[in-house]
Amino acid sequence: MKKENKKGFTLIEVLTVIMIIAILASIVLVSLERARQRARDATIQTQLSQLRSLAETVYTFQDGYEGLEEMKDGTHSDADKYERIRSEILEMGGDDISTTLRFGDNNNHYCAYSSLVTDEDRIFCVDSLGIATEGISAEINCTDPNKGPNCESANGLGGDGDPCTSNADCSSGVCDGMTNTCVGN
Numbered sequence: 001m002k003k004e005n006k007k008g009f010t011l012i013e014v015l016t017v018i019m020i021i022a023i024l025a026s027i028v029l030v031s032l033e034r035a036r037q038r039a040r041d042a043t044i045q046t047q048l049s050q051l052r053s054l055a056e057t058v059y060t061f062q063d064g065y066e067g068l069e070e071m072k073d074g075t076h077s078d079a080d081k082y083e084r085i086r087s088e089i090l091e092m093g094g095d096d097i098s099t100t101l102r103f104g105d106n107n108n109h110y111c112a113y114s115s116l117v118t119d120e121d122r123i124f125c126v127d128s129l130g131i132a133t134e135g136i137s138a139e140i141n142c143t144d145p146n147k148g149p150n151c152e153s154a155n156g157l158g159g160d161g162d163p164c165t166s167n168a169d170c171s172s173g174v175c176d177g178m179t180n181t182c183v184g185n
Contacts, residue, residue, distance in 0.1 A: 102149040111149030125151035
C-alpha cells in the first residue's frame with residue numbers, strides 16, 4: 001500500500017485562520033470608529049473656535065456682539081458664515097449652536113458650546129472672555145448673571161489654560177508657575 005501525500009490544510013486550520021482574521025478585523029473596526037469620533041470632536045472644536053473669531057470680528061467693527069445675534073437670527077449680511085459653522089457642527093453630531101449661543105446684557109458678552117461626540121457629558125465652550133475649554137457640561141456655567149455668559153467652571157475654579165496664581169485657583173489643582181495657567185483638566 002502506498003501512502004498518499006496530502007497537500008493542503010485541514011478544516012480546523014482554515015477555521016482557526018478565519019477566526020484570527022475576524023478578531024483582528026473587529027479590533028481595527030472598533031479603533032477606526034473611535035478615531036472617527038475624535039475627528040468629529042476636533043471639527044466641532046474647530047468650528048466653535050471659528051465662531052469665536054467671527055464674534056471678535058463683529059465686536060471689533062460694531063463695538064458689541066449685536067451683529068452675532070443678528071447672524072443667529074439670519075438678518076445680518078454675514079449670516080451665511082454663521083450658518084456654515086452651525087451646519088458643520090450639526091453634521092458632526094454636535095449641538096445646534098443657535099440654542100446654545102447666549103448673550104449677556106447689552107450684547108457685551110456671549111458664550112456658545114456644543115456637546116462632544118466621544119462623550120455626551122463633555123462639552124467644548126467658547127466665550128467673549130477668550131476662554132475656549134473642554135469640560136463636563138454640569139460644571140460649565142454658560143449663564144452667569146454677574147459676569148455675563150462665560151465658559152468658566154461653575155465651581156468658580158479655573159479650567160485648563162485659565163489664568164491662576166496658585167493651585168487653589170484651578171479645578172485640576174495644578175497651576176503652572178511658569179505660565180500662570182491651570183493645567184491638567
